[in-house]
Amino acid sequence: MPPVNPELVEAFSAKAALVNTVMQELPTMAAALQYVVDVCEKKAPAELLADEPSAEKGPLGPNKVPTRVKRIVAAPGLSDEDFATLSAACEAKGFACLREGLRNHLAGIDVGFSCAEAGVAASGTCLMNTNDEDVRLAGMISETHIILLRKSTIYPDLPSIAQLLRERINAEPTTYTTLITGPSRTADIERVAAVGVHGPLELHIILLED
Amino acid sequence: MHEAPKNLSDYRKQIDEALQDDFLRRTLDTFAVAYRANREAVFKEVDEKKLIAKIADAKDDACKHMEELFQKYKAEAEKRGVIVHRAVDADEANQIILRIARENNVKRVVKSKSMTAEEIQLNPVLEADGIIVDETDLGEWIIQLRHEGPSHMVMPAIHLSRYQVADDFTKATGEKQDTDVQKLVKVARVQLRRKFIAADMGISGCNFAIAESGLVTTVTNEGNARMVTTLPRVHVAIAGLDKLVPSIEDALTALQVLPRNATAQRLTSYVSWIAGAGACASSPSGKKIMHVIFLDNGRTEIAKDPLFSQIFRCVRCGACANVCPVFRLVGGHKMGYIYIGAIGLILTYFFHGKDKAAVLCQNCVGCEACANVCAGGIDLPRLIREIRARVAEEQGDGYAALLGSVMKNRKMFHSLLKFAKYAQKPFTGGTQFQRHLPNIFLGKHGFKALPALASKSFRDRWAEIEPKVSNPTMRVAIFSGCAQDFIYPEQLEACVKILAARNVAVEFPMDQTCCGLPLEMMGQRKTAIDVAKQNVQAFPVGRYDAIITLCASCASHLKHTMIKILDGEPAILPQAKLFADKITDFSSFMHDKLGLKKEDFFPSSEKVTYHASCHLCRALDVKEAPRALIASAAEYVPCEEEEVCCGFGGSYSAKFPEISARMLENKLNHIRATGATRLVMDCPGCVMQLRGGAEKQGLDIKVQHLSELLADNLKP
Numbered sequence: 001m002p003p004v005n006p007e008l009v010e011a012f013s014a015k016a017a018l019v020n021t022v023m024q025e026l027p028t029m030a031a032a033l034q035y036v037v038d039v040c041e042k043k044a045p046a047e048l049l050a051d052e053p054s055a056e057k058g059p060l061g062p063n064k065v066p067t068r069v070k071r072i073v074a075a076p077g078l079s080d081e082d083f084a085t086l087s088a089a090c091e092a093k094g095f096a097c098l099r100e101g102l103r104n105h106l107a108g109i110d111v112g113f114s115c116a117e118a119g120v121a122a123s124g125t126c127l128m129n130t131n132d133e134d135v136r137l138a139g140m141i142s143e144t145h146i147i148l149l150r151k152s153t154i155y156p157d158l159p160s161i162a163q164l165l166r167e168r169i170n171a172e173p174t175t176y177t178t179l180i181t182g183p184s185r186t187a188d189i190e191r192v193a194a195v196g197v198h199g200p201l202e203l204h205i206i207l208l209e210d
Numbered sequence: 211m212h213e214a215p216k217n218l219s220d221y222r223k224q225i226d227e228a229l230q231d232d233f234l235r236r237t238l239d240t241f242a243v244a245y246r247a248n249r250e251a252v253f254k255e256v257d258e259k260k261l262i263a264k265i266a267d268a269k270d271d272a273c274k275h276m277e278e279l280f281q282k283y284k285a286e287a288e289k290r291g292v293i294v295h296r297a298v299d300a301d302e303a304n305q306i307i308l309r310i311a312r313e314n315n316v317k318r319v320v321k322s323k324s325m326t327a328e329e330i331q332l333n334p335v336l337e338a339d340g341i342i343v344d345e346t347d348l349g350e351w352i353i354q355l356r357h358e359g360p361s362h363m364v365m366p367a368i369h370l371s372r373y374q375v376a377d378d379f380t381k382a383t384g385e386k387q388d389t390d391v392q393k394l395v396k397v398a399r400v401q402l403r404r405k406f407i408a409a410d411m412g413i414s415g416c417n418f419a420i421a422e423s424g425l426v427t428t429v430t431n432e433g434n435a436r437m438v439t440t441l442p443r444v445h446v447a448i449a450g451l452d453k454l455v456p457s458i459e460d461a462l463t464a465l466q467v468l469p470r471n472a473t474a475q476r477l478t479s480y481v482s483w484i485a486g487a488g489a490c491a492s493s494p495s496g497k498k499i500m501h502v503i504f505l506d507n508g509r510t511e512i513a514k515d516p517l518f519s520q521i522f523r524c525v526r527c528g529a530c531a532n533v534c535p536v537f538r539l540v541g542g543h544k545m546g547y548i549y550i551g552a553i554g555l556i557l558t559y560f561f562h563g564k565d566k567a568a569v570l571c572q573n574c575v576g577c578e579a580c581a582n583v584c585a586g587g588i589d590l591p592r593l594i595r596e597i598r599a600r601v602a603e604e605q606g607d608g609y610a611a612l613l614g615s616v617m618k619n620r621k622m623f624h625s626l627l628k629f630a631k632y633a634q635k636p637f638t639g640g641t642q643f644q645r646h647l648p649n650i651f652l653g654k655h656g657f658k659a660l661p662a663l664a665s666k667s668f669r670d671r672w673a674e675i676e677p678k679v680s681n682p683t684m685r686v687a688i689f690s691g692c693a694q695d696f697i698y699p700e701q702l703e704a705c706v707k708i709l710a711a712r713n714v715a716v717e718f719p720m721d722q723t724c725c726g727l728p729l730e731m732m733g734q735r736k737t738a739i740d741v742a743k744q745n746v747q748a749f750p751v752g753r754y755d756a757i758i759t760l761c762a763s764c765a766s767h768l769k770h771t772m773i774k775i776l777d778g779e780p781a782i783l784p785q786a787k788l789f790a791d792k793i794t795d796f797s798s799f800m801h802d803k804l805g806l807k808k809e810d811f812f813p814s815s816e817k818v819t820y821h822a823s824c825h826l827c828r829a830l831d832v833k834e835a836p837r838a839l840i841a842s843a844a845e846y847v848p849c850e851e852e853e854v855c856c857g858f859g860g861s862y863s864a865k866f867p868e869i870s871a872r873m874l875e876n877k878l879n880h881i882r883a884t885g886a887t888r889l890v891m892d893c894p895g896c897v898m899q900l901r902g903g904a905e906k907q908g909l910d911i912k913v914q915h916l917s918e919l920l921a922d923n924l925k926p
Contacts, residue, residue: 015476018476019475019476019479047400049399049400049403049404050403050404050407062396063393063396063397063399063400065400103491103492106403106406106407106441107403107407108403120477122255122476123476123477124476125477131488131489132489133440133488133489133490133491136436136440137440140433140436140437140440157466158462158463158465158466158477159459159462159463159466161462162458162459162462165458165462165483166422166423166458169423169425169458169483169485170423170485173289173290173291173486174290174291174485174486174487174488174489175483175485175486175488176439176440176482176483176484176485176488177482177483177485178436178480178481178482178483179477179480179481179482179483180479180480181475181476181477181478181479181480182479183479184431184432184433184479184480185431185432185479186348186349186395186431186432187365187431187473188347188348188349188352188365188366188367188368189348189349189352189367189370189372189375189391189394189395190237190370190371190372190391191237191240191241191365191368192372192391192392194391194392194395196395196396196399197348197395197398197399197432197433197434198346198399198402198403198406198432198433198434198437199432199433199436199437199479199480200433
């Protein structure tokens with residue numbers, strides 16, 4: 001592991017915050033998993049943007065569509081051990097915790113949790129391996145997307161991740177790699193900034209001590 | 211998509227409509243001002259000029275190797291299970307996509323934004339086959355509901371208000387929708403999620419087609435491209451051949467400029483790098499069915515053009531529209547056919563034909579604001595002038611050609627001007643303005659008082675005023691330009707007075723003529739070359755330390771453009787280069803060469819404001835010298851939007867008087883707000899526009915050339 005560069009960490013946090021990212025520094029994976037559960041508990045229940053016959057439907061949400069009764073946390077990229085921990089914590093709160101099959105819940109889920117491969121300080125960007133469809137969907141159909149980023153993996157700017165990106169792209173016969181900078185946003189109506197047009201309404205980044 | 215104007219009067223009618231759209235006016239005004247400030251802020255963190263040069267080099271190189279890159283891309287993408295097509299024109303591209311849709315039994319298509327899909331006008335082709343096509347970029351969806359084309363390459367619905375959008379969404383959903391923007395965005399979230407889920411095929415654009423790994427790279431904020439490329443079982447990406455770049459590094463370089471230029475963001479929310487047809491649970495085979503279609507549509511031919519191949523440096527950021535004072539007034543629907551802004555005027559000519567571009571390409575005031583921000587450093591104003599020259603040559607422009615034949619002959623041109631001086635007498639009442647010109651002649655030009663020709667031109671006064679300087683420290687020549695020679699000789703006299711007082715010998719070669727810029731603006735290339743040769747021959751350059759011109763437009767033309775248009779004239783080119791090297795604008799000479807400082811002037815508390823002429827602050831990049839000189843000679847009061855065009859643009863103000871008048875009005879409002887009693891600038895064209903406007907509006911301010919202020923206050 002390369003040593004943590006505090007200046008890069010600080011720059012990353014500042015730039016990410018500028019694009020509506022909620023920043024959180026945590027010491028351990030256990031704390032990060034607990035944070036995911038806490039965020040899910042505090043948020044309003046996810047709206048069902050489309051019909052999902054098997055879902056139990058609660059009262060209408062702010063956009064006049066039904067809400068989920070049983071909340072969903074999706075964490076498809078986690079190791080078996082971490083997933084087991086998260087799953088147990090979710091179960092205790094009555095949330096579903098999913099690792100796959102997100103296509104069955106395209107109407108929208110509460111929280112998606114994924115791990116970044118690297119960060120870019122100049123823009124507060126996360127480099128994500130999203131080859132797996134479920135990993136990709138966790139960051140697309142969740143209302144709150146939480147990304148875990150290790151402080152030691154923060155690079156200064158886009159040119160400095162070129163080689164890493166190349167290795168990532170060529171790691172498998174087919175790949176799908178994503179750079180994420182803040183939540184889904186638009187300014188297409190009267191140039192008024194709005195978040196959550198298609199993807200997450202909120203993006204949280206947990207900076208993890210190595 | 212919208213109708214391209216057929217002729218100038220048809221076009222001016224369209225422009226009138228746009229000018230009366232108060233919402234559009236307000237929106238684009240606010241945007242123009244905010245964009246400039248926001249862009250400047252995000253560029254502070256990177257080396258803008260270096261990045262732009264790097265993009266230009268990389269894209270130029272990619273353009274030279276377009277064929278090799280295509281082959282490399284095809285091989286790499288095919289290795290990864292992608293089917294790569296190449297379409298010679300729009301029709302073939304549409305047919306390929308239609309065939310893919312039929313082969314895969316596609317009923318519903320979702321699209322993320324693609325200007326290339328707009329270029330080929332894909333949607334009607336699919337819809338005619340019974341396929342339902344939904345745009346998923348919010349702005350694109352709005353204009354699709356309205357059956358309109360985009361009015362901006364990045365913000366396609368910037369011309370619409372929340373009220374119009376609410377009405378459209380009410381119709382689309384059958385439910386009354388609130389006009390709150392946040393709520394409207396969520397309506398799209400709900401409606402479009404259902405469309406993503408139901409779609410069989412996703413069609414995306416491609417910001418960078420990276421050959422090394424056969425990559426499709428998409429750049430979005432909303433995340434719709436990720437949905438489009440993930441959920442449906444079929445993915446079709448459309449890219450112009452100009453989107454091919456060799457490496458990931460090329461894309462990363464461009465990504466440092468594209469979002470900054472487009473929306474003043476450091477990076478967009480999502481950049482996706484798709485390498486191959488990956489796993490896809492909605493596909494029967496478990497693998498995505500992925501096609502990439504490269505569109506030629508004339509690109510391989512343009513790539514061979516030594517001048518126009520630079521248009522492929524364009525990354526579709528839209529910055530050329532964002533800073534364009536004409537776009538700001540008329541909006542994108544009146545400033546392009548499908549592609550918008552300065553690059554749109556050029557691309558329309560190449561992709562949609564000269565009949566669509568002939569009128570549109572006239573609508574550039576030549577202020578150079580676009581060239582100053584272009585992500586690929588494309589010389590947009592020059593390319594627009596080149597297209598005018600081609601259009602004029604192909605179609606002929608009777609008036610411009612007549613003028614051209616007069617201008618070719620200096621003596622005839624100058625005699626005509628002298629004749630005009632007598633002819634105007636009944637209309638001037640002896641003032642500096644043409645006061646009594648019947649309205650029928652003024653037409654829509656009534657927004658400013660037109661200047662009268664001087665009773666005696668500078669060239670006719672020269673024998674009387676030529677100063678005798680003994681032991682000169684320097685020797686210079688004056689290039690007068692037509693406006694100062696025949697309309698404002700007093701500006702040149704002020705300069706001569708300063709030069710003589712500072713012991714500089716000055717000459718005025720009599721054989722000089724029009725610099726040629728007005729001819730270029732009208733597309734009269736041949737005559738522009740003729741006058742360029744005459745001017746080069748008129749000046750024995752070896753004699754002079756500098757050739758001073760008080761007209762920033764003449765200066766930028768003589769210094770930068772003239773040698774480009776003389777490229778095919780080897781006999782005179784070396785001499786022309788020496789001539790161009792000696793050309794010095796008034797401000798730079800007085801500030802840098804003569805070193806005029808506060809001590810050289812009588813103290814003055816007069817409040818003087820400044821208009822930064824386009825050709826001085828951008829084409830010549832002279833920004834500090836004139837401001838420092840004003841601050842030395844008086845009290846300098848900065849003006850809002852000081853570097854925005856006054857709307858003159860030479861023959862532009864005659865061709866598009868309505869637009870010119872609005873630009874002038876904006877300028878005068880800012881000038882009025884400074885409370886200054888004198889306004890100076892370094893260009894007689896701007897003096898003509900602003901003095902005429904100030905006179906018409908009864909603004910109590912002296913409008914002069916900077917030389918007059920300096921001469922007034924200079925210590926002997």
